[in-house]
Amino acid sequence: MAILRRLPPIRRAEARFQHVEEEVLRGLRERMDALDPAASHHAEAFQNRLTISLEQDTDTLEMEIVQGLAGHLVSDEWRLLAALSDGSGYPLLTLRRARWRDSGEALHRYSSIGRSAGVYAQEYVPLYLARLINNGLAAALPERAALRMDYELCEGDATFREAQRRWGGERPPLKVRRETLVISPAGQRLWDTVMQLGEEER
Amino acid sequence: MAILRRLPPIRRAEARFQHVEEEVLRGLRERMDALDPAASHHAEAFQNRLTISLEQDTDTLEMEIVQGLAGHLVSDEWRLLAALSDGSGYPLLTLRRARWRDSGEALHRYSSIGRSAGVYAQEYVPLYLARLINNGLAAALPERAALRMDYELCEGDATFREAQRRWGGERPPLKVRRETLVISPAGQRLWDTVMQLGEEER
């Protein structure tokens, strides 16, 4: 992992992410400092805030949106987005409540992208995948024949087998689906924007 | 967009949202100021925190919950909730991994609500929709015949067609589903609560 984190693209990604995060903190501090506790419960202060809100410029709005969408990601999720950002597809195993041909709701996800991307907390990869997919930053596409060997390796993973065992007695039985993890178009756009923010600072 | 943002309901919504946000910041600042770094690693300080937690009054609890549920929304998502808050249904196109009659997992969402609500960053509408729906604030209901013309307009949208093209080669092929975007009952309740908080301040 130490070696991967030193590779230039990941290195730049982390530094730029940290930059965005600092902008959030700086903005928070400024707004905290600007709060006047004595005025907080008066209609006047409320009117002032309204005026400020309507005069907010587009740069501030854009920064607020990028921070809101990217700011809740933990550093490991940032590493996963970095690995996905070149458009690669990674093997993904999903435990689903599937019946017949129905795709069914995903209950647990596992992917070897955790190791490729050098995430620190491998045990939270299922959480990272749920968060990235359900918040629209990544997507689970159908199985890819080219990843056959990788699926087989994933199926032997200890944490994935533990999840399978844990829910092995359910009726109707849960099914394992082979899928492909990719970045979403909007996830790609968010990534590119954060990368550009970092570039502009240099 | 400038005109829409000046309409009274949206105007009030933004000001009230900003008010909630400021309450979060004020609470954060107070709690940061209250932290005594020297005491942080002692059992005594831990016991004190426990006592404070159990004595927390219901007003504080309610504010903490409203802030926790609404505080992570970006301003554009707030604009979408404002548009949905009168109970209207908006045309929604969802790209799904559907097979046969199966509804299938949503991979990408697009709705013209972005333009109606005057969101600033149109390119992030798919992210906003994923976040609102998966966090329980909005829901995707079945197609409505009355929206037929709107679905046709949505199907011509450049960003939606780009997502379709990007994943056009998948097998089995992804399907476009016409759906209806509405606010959820709990989303409505959260919206009404935030609106009331604003009113009480006036």
Next chain:
Amino acid sequence: MAILRRLPPIRRAEARFQHVEEEVLRGLRERMDALDPAASHHAEAFQNRLTISLEQDTDTLEMEIVQGLAGHLVSDEWRLLAALSDGSGYPLLTLRRARWRDSGEALHRYSSIGRSAGVYAQEYVPLYLARLINNGLAAALPERAALRMDYELCEGDATFREAQRRWGGERPPLKVRRETLVISPAGQRLWDTVMQLGEEER
């Protein structure tokens, strides 16, 4: 609820959660204090941040990840995780856009776990369930025969019936599914880690 909150396991859970939250606040304050506004737009400061990022030790990384994954939970969601953390399954009703045998997308969820766990804002239980499930902390397993009586009680709940009525006219009609709410393997791991953090402080 007052009685439940005084039970030792919940009491410890809340205190430990508050501890994690304070660590977040402390970290935020330190980083805010460390920001030098004058240096913020220089390449030099950017290089310094990069160096700091790469030298971050594993304890700091782990704390950052746990805070990022647990820090956005509201206290009521923490109460739900506390109830689920012994591995119990709770009755869950899900309103789905199901067709035939298809499981279909979940539009609304309700569970009596809200009352068992002593949550403060019962009206937001559908939001809590959506957030816990879609962020990978909990999962909806198939119906359990042993919970038959509990499902019947849930089906009579006023807020669940309100949601059913609200969307009762949709075509094709929505279906109510009986399911079982459980903690996920990664949710269990996160819970155990937060509990240990609290223990170490004593």
